[in-house]
Amino acid sequence: MFSIITHNKNKYMEIKKFIPALRMVEMEYPEIQADTLEEVVMFALQYLRPRIEGNYIIDDSGLFIDALNGFPGVYSAYVFKTIGNDGILRLLRGVENRSATFKTVIGLHYQGENFLFTGICRGSIIYEMRGNNGFGYDPIFVPEGFTRTFAEMSTSEKNAVSHRGNAIKKMVEFLKERDAI
Amino acid sequence: MFSIITHNKNKYMEIKKFIPALRMVEMEYPEIQADTLEEVVMFALQYLRPRIEGNYIIDDSGLFIDALNGFPGVYSAYVFKTIGNDGILRLLRGVENRSATFKTVIGLHYQGENFLFTGICRGSIIYEMRGNNGFGYDPIFVPEGFTRTFAEMSTSEKNAVSHRGNAIKKMVEFLKERDAI
Numbered sequence: 001m002f003s004i005i006t007h008n009k010n011k012y013m014e015i016k017k018f019i020p021a022l023r024m025v026e027m028e029y030p031e032i033q034a035d036t037l038e039e040v041v042m043f044a045l046q047y048l049r050p051r052i053e054g055n056y057i058i059d060d061s062g063l064f065i066d067a068l069n070g071f072p073g074v075y076s077a078y079v080f081k082t083i084g085n086d087g088i089l090r091l092l093r094g095v096e097n098r099s100a101t102f103k104t105v106i107g108l109h110y111q112g113e114n115f116l117f118t119g120i121c122r123g124s125i126i127y128e129m130r131g132n133n134g135f136g137y138d139p140i141f142v143p144e145g146f147t148r149t150f151a152e153m154s155t156s157e158k159n160a161v162s163h164r165g166n167a168i169k170k171m172v173e174f175l176k177e178r179d180a181i
Numbered sequence: 182m183f184s185i186i187t188h189n190k191n192k193y194m195e196i197k198k199f200i201p202a203l204r205m206v207e208m209e210y211p212e213i214q215a216d217t218l219e220e221v222v223m224f225a226l227q228y229l230r231p232r233i234e235g236n237y238i239i240d241d242s243g244l245f246i247d248a249l250n251g252f253p254g255v256y257s258a259y260v261f262k263t264i265g266n267d268g269i270l271r272l273l274r275g276v277e278n279r280s281a282t283f284k285t286v287i288g289l290h291y292q293g294e295n296f297l298f299t300g301i302c303r304g305s306i307i308y309e310m311r312g313n314n315g316f317g318y319d320p321i322f323v324p325e326g327f328t329r330t331f332a333e334m335s336t337s338e339k340n341a342v343s344h345r346g347n348a349i350k351k352m353v354e355f356l357k358e359r360d361a362i
Binding site: 031035040043068070071072073075079081083091 | 211212213214221224249250251252253254255256259260262263264268271272274
């Protein structure tokens with residue numbers, strides 16, 4: 001059995017396509033303050049171990065802006081809630097280097113062991129918000145090789161190139177190799 | 182016996198003035214991502230319980246800027262490391278409301294129970310950095326009733342009005358009432 005610990009039904013549906021036996025568990029777990037998503041996810045995997053039966057999946061994502069030393073990074077959700085896209089655009093006013101990386105780390109507890117799968121999407125921060133799809137920083141991020149923002153793409157277009165999509169692919173491959181799905 | 186869990190010798194010395202039997206313990210503990218310092222400190226107190234003998238003290242501080250919905254708040258240390266005072270001043274460019282609050286929460290594990298002591302210092306964010314003392318956001322913060330920034334004050338002047346000073350006072354009072362010090 002596989003569980004995904006999340007409050008986000010879209011995340012659940014996206015992974016259920018690959019793991020039909022997946023169930024969604026709405027449960028709180030601590031996310032620590034750390035410099036990397038990997039540390040956050042690893043701590044949470046260990047915290048959940050005595051609290052969840054069977055195999056389970058969690059994930060965490062962040063936007064890392066080169067010119068801001070990786071800010072908002074691990075704290076992307078909090079930063080979005082407080083200063084938002086407007087704050088990011090202010091911080092980058094007059095800044096030429098617009099490079100940024102979206103990153104997702106999926107944590108998988110599988111048969112008693114913990115595994116991490118990382119997906120990234122390189123791109124750049126544009127000068128104004130564009131598009132209404134997606135959420136968070138999607139309206140200011142254009143992935144490499146594209147001219148539209150994540151918020152101007154359909155969900156399936158975005159999933160095909162996105163950090164989360166890449167991380168999911170790696171996990172699915174891992175599980176297929178083990179005949180787990 | 183009292184322990185303070187910190188890597189900061191100045192914090193240790195400041196509290197040792199009031200608690201002569203204090204020892205300094207350099208040890209890592211998780212700080213969770215949360216909306217309030219109280220949650221961060223309470224989680225850490227509980228985490229440390231099976232790991233430290235006797236009474237112990239931890240603390241966490243943050244700068245909460247009204248016009249930025251409390252940003253950088255609980256993540257003040259990380260935000261300072263990435264975008265710094267320059268970033269804060271950029272975010273406040275053209276913003277009239279400069280009100281901000283520095284806040285410290287001290288967590289005390291005393292005779293098997295957890296207690297929190299909160300100290301705040303109201304003030305405002307000025308338009309440029311001033312002063313070389315202190316650390317972090319001290320050069321851009323002027324406490325209410327003053328014209329100098331924290332970074333323009335001596336350590337003892339700052340301790341007399343600061344959020345940390347206030348929180349320490351409350352804890353010391355609490356311990357005196359119990360004849361613990």
